[in-house]
Amino acid sequence: MTALDDLEAKIKGTDTWPPKWDTAWATVAKWQAFRESDADALKAIAHWRATDDRTYFPDPMPAKISGAFADLNFGEDPEFTAANEKDQDRLTEIVEENRLPSELRLAADTCVAEGEVWWRILVDPEQADVPLIRWHSRGQVLPLIRGRKVLACAFVSTIAVESNGNTVIRLFEVHGEGTMLNLLFSGTSTSLGQPINLSQRPETADLPEAWNHALPMLAGRVINKIGRRGNLGISDYAGITDYLLALNETATIGQENARLTLKKRVVVPQRFLDRNGDFPAGADIIIATDTDTDPDKPGQGLAQIEWSFDAQAFIAYKHELEQTVVARVGLVPQLLGIGSAQDGGGQALTGPAIKLRYMPATLAAAGKGRFWDDELPGILCAAQRVDALTPKQDGLGREWAEASTPPTVERSSALPEDETEEATRHQLLVTAELEARQTAIEALHPDWDEKRVLEELTRIRADIGTVPAITPPDSTLDPHLPAAT
Numbered sequence: 335m336t337a338l339d340d341l342e343a344k345i346k347g348t349d350t351w352p353p354k355w356d357t358a359w360a361t362v363a364k365w366q367a368f369r370e371s372d373a374d375a376l377k378a379i380a381h382w383r384a385t386d387d388r389t390y391f392p393d394p395m396p397a398k399i400s401g402a403f404a405d406l407n408f409g410e411d412p413e414f415t416a417a418n419e420k421d422q423d424r425l426t427e428i429v430e431e432n433r434l435p436s437e438l439r440l441a442a443d444t445c446v447a448e449g450e451v452w453w454r455i456l457v458d459p460e461q462a463d464v465p466l467i468r469w470h471s472r473g474q475v476l477p478l479i480r481g482r483k484v485l486a487c488a489f490v491s492t493i494a495v496e497s498n499g500n501t502v503i504r505l506f507e508v509h510g511e512g513t514m515l516n517l518l519f520s521g522t523s524t525s526l527g528q529p530i531n532l533s534q535r536p537e538t539a540d541l542p543e544a545w546n547h548a549l550p551m552l553a554g555r556v557i558n559k560i561g562r563r564g565n566l567g568i569s570d571y572a573g574i575t576d577y578l579l580a581l582n583e584t585a586t587i588g589q590e591n592a593r594l595t596l597k598k599r600v601v602v603p604q605r606f607l608d609r610n611g612d613f614p615a616g617a618d619i620i621i622a623t624d625t626d627t628d629p630d631k632p633g634q635g636l637a638q639i640e641w642s643f644d645a646q647a648f649i650a651y652k653h654e655l656e657q658t659v660v661a662r663v664g665l666v667p668q669l670l671g672i673g674s675a676q677d678g679g680g681q682a683l684t685g686p687a688i689k690l691r692y693m694p695a696t697l698a699a700a701g702k703g704r705f706w707d708d709e710l711p712g713i714l715c716a717a718q719r720v721d722a723l724t725p726k727q728d729g730l731g732r733e734w735a736e737a738s739t740p741p742t743v744e745r746s747s748a749l750p751e752d753e754t755e756e757a758t759r760h761q762l763l764v765t766a767e768l769e770a771r772q773t774a775i776e777a778l779h780p781d782w783d784e785k786r787v788l789e790e791l792t793r794i795r796a797d798i799g800t801v802p803a804i805t806p807p808d809s810t811l812d813p814h815l816p817a818a819t
Contacts, residue, residue, distance in 0.1 A: 336486075336510060336511070337478055337485035337486040337510055337511070338486045338508060338509075338510025338511070338513055338515065340478055340485075340486065341476070341477075341478040341485075341486040341487070341488060341508060341510070342508055342515065342517070344476075344478070345476065345488060345506055345508070345517065345526075346517075346529065348526045349525060349526065350524060350525060350526075351521060351522075351523070351524055351525050351526050353476065353526070356476055356565075358472055358473075358565060358566045359472075359473050361449075361566065362448050362449075362471060362472045362473040362566075363375075363473060364379060365447050365448050365449070365569045365571050365572075366447070366448065366471070366473065367379065368392075368396040368447070368571050368575075368578055369396050369397050369400055369447040369571075370397075371392035371393075371394055371396075371397065372392070373390045373391075373392055376390065376392050376579070376582060377390050379579065380579050380582065380583070388586065388590070389586070389589070390582065390586055391582065391585040391586045391588075391589055392582050392585075393578070393581040393582050393584075393585050395578060395581055395656065395659055395670070396447065396571055396578055397447075398670045398671070399446070399447075399570055399571070399659075399663055399665065399670070400443045400444075400446040400447040400570065401443055402665055402669045402670055402695075403442065403443075403446045403570070403665075403698070403699055403702060404439050404440070404442035404443040404446060405439070406669075406695060406696070406699035407442050407699055407702060407703045407706060407745060408435065408438045408439040408442050408745070409439070409746075410745075410746035410747075411435040411746070412435065412438070412710075412743050412744060412745045412746065413742075413743070413744040413746075414426070414429050414434075414714065414741055414742070414743055415741055415742040415743075415744070416736075416741050417736045417739035417740065417741055417742070418735040418736040418739070420735040421718070421734050421735050421736060421737070421741075424718075424721070424732060424734065425714070425718070425741055427464055428464045428465065428467075428714070428717050428718070428721065429714075431462045431463075431464045432462075432464070432466060432467045434467065437467070437469060438706075438710075440469065441453070441469040441556070442702075442706070444469065444471055445556055445557075445558045445567075445702075446558050446569070446570050446702065447569060447570070447571065448471060448472050448473070448558075448567075448569055449472070449557070449558050449559070449561075449566055449567035449568050449569040449572070450472055450555045450556060450557045450558055450566065450567035451469055451470070451471070451472070451555065451556050452469070452470045452471070452472060452474075452475045452487070452489070452553065452554070452555045452556075453467060453468065453469055453470070453553065453554060453555070453556070453709075453713055454467075454468050454470065454489060454507070454509065454552060454553040455467060455468075455552040455553070455713075455716050455717055455720050456468060456552075457720060457728060457729065457730065459730075463730065464717075464721060464730070465716075465717040465720040465721050465730065467713060467714075467717055470489060472555075472566065474489055474490055474491070475487055475488065475489055475490070475555075476488045476490060476506075477555075477565065479564055479565045480564075481564050482560070482564045484551070484553075484554055484555060485510070485511075486508065486509060486510040486511075486551070487508075487509050487551075487553050487554075487555075488506045488507065488508040488509070488517075489506070489507040489509075489553070490504060490505070490506055491504070491505050491507075492504055492505075493505050493518075493535060493537045493538065494535070494537070495523075499522065499523040500522055501520060501521075501522065502520075502521055502522055502523055502527075503518065503519070503520055503530075503535060503537075504518070504519050504521065504526070505517070505518055505537075505538060506518075506519070509551050509552055509553040510551060511550060511551050512546065512547065512548050512549065512550075512551075513544055513545065513546050513547070514544070514545040514547065514552065515543065515544050515545075516532060516538065516541045516542065516543055516544070517529060518530050518531070518532050518534070518535065518538055542728070545728055546727075547720065547723060547727060547728065547729070548727070549716065549719050549720070549723075550716065552716050552720065554709065554712075554713070555567075556705050556706060556709045557705050558570065558702060558705070559701075559702070570663050573662055573663075574659050574662045574663065577655060577658060577659045577662065578659065580655055581652070581655050581656070581659065584648075584651065584652050584655060585652075588648060588652070591648070653672075656670075656672050660672070661694075663698070664694050664695060664697070664698030665694070665695045665698065666691060666692055666694060666695050668691075668692075669692075669695055703745060706745070707743070707745065710743040711740035711741055711742065711743055712740055714740065714741050714743070715737075715738065715739070715740040715741070718734060718737045718738075718741075719737050719738060721734065721737070722734045722737035756777075756778065757778065760774035760777060760778060761774075771791060771794065772787060772788075772791050775787050775790050775791060
């Protein structure tokens with residue numbers, strides 16, 4: 335019995351929905367509430383009473399955290415290089431059609447927030463003439479995992495909800511080694527229900543029951559951080575949940591205090607109101623009814639009430655919470671837009687100083703990037719192999735020189751390089767005769783070929799005038815360049 339068969343049996347044996355045998359969905363839903371600033375869900379997590387009608391203000395810090403790490407790893411487009419240069423154009427087409435640089439940034443955001451992100455390969459000629467790479471939340475996946483290895487997985491999607499939730503149609507795309515199955519179920523919002531034929535629904539009528547591609551599993555996951563539980567990666571929110579809830583509470587109390595202190599209120603004797611109990615607009619009204627303090631007594635009139643709170647202390651407390659959260663996840667305040675002049679924000683710093691200040695963030699991002707470096711070549715290789723499958727195998731039948739060899743994926747530096755700093759460094763090395771001028775040009779222009787480097791070197795020597803020019807070993811050299819002497 336294969337892993338695919340095991341997972342299919344577990345799915346078909348499921349009664350209640352979501353399945354009780356996978357507890358990760360509840361955890362992922364919690365992290366999604368933080369990232370999406372879902373006020374209702376966060377109120378429940380913070381144990382607010384259901385009858386509490388206070389307005390809850392979620393702080394956007396969680397979304398900033400996951401977004402900052404995603405930008406550090408994929409803010410600049412990675413370089414994708416085919417194993418065989420003959421395949422480069424086709425690989426570039428797959429990357430561009432899937433908008434992979436942008437999709438990777440979104441996938442990395444999900445990975446940081448939820449602890450992992452899942453991918454799958456599919457073929458749909460109506461959408462594109464290349465294999466499609468799709469990214470999914472763990473909250474849409476039911477996996478079969480042994481240790482840390484994914485043996486099989488099912489991607490769940492709701493096809494239709496009918497009769498006010500009394501009928502829910504769900505599609506399971508189950509991936510295993512060499513095969514992918516499509517399973518359709520008719521149930522309710524709380525139960526999986528019974529299997530039905532794909533042909534019974536127009537949305538799935540054209541889907542095959544099985545795709546026997548004979549390739550390794552066309553699905554998998556990228557982990558954010560490894561934890562003790564092999565079935566779920568660790569979210570960056572996991573260690574700071576209480577701090578994030580404290581930030582939300584701080585924002586909520588701050589708004590309530592502002593409302594109380596930035597308005598003047600008036601205690602109004604009953605005689606100043608009309609028969610409908612109305613008073614001219616412009617201030618909040620408090621009607622005194624206590625006989626001991628009733629201003630309706632002779633000699634008493636309108637009484638003004640003002641409240642105030644120590645805003646500076648409140649702001650300092652919130653700032654301290656933010657700094658603690660940022661430090662706990664390995665970022666720096668400037669990346670989240672909460673730096674100040676006192677802690678270095680907004681100051682002009684040298685390249686080395688910036689790198690030193692940002693070192694915690696770059697190291698943390700590099701740790702997450704290793705998982706992407708391990709997985710991305712394999713993901714693209716799976717797309718290549720599907721692209722090379724014959725149409726009879728439900729592939730696209732494209733020609734590849736080395737479809738089974740993973741391409742190279744090079745992510746850019748987490749922080750942009752300071753071009754002035756680099757130029758100054760090479761200038762000093764050339765002046766001190768510790769580096770050749772040609773070496774410096776090649777380092778500053780890695781995209782130039784030898785011909786272009788030698789052309790530039792020839793121009794520089796011609797400008798200096800004291801050093802004989804050289805002629806690159808290419809007869810098609812720019813005719814305007816001086817000839818070698």
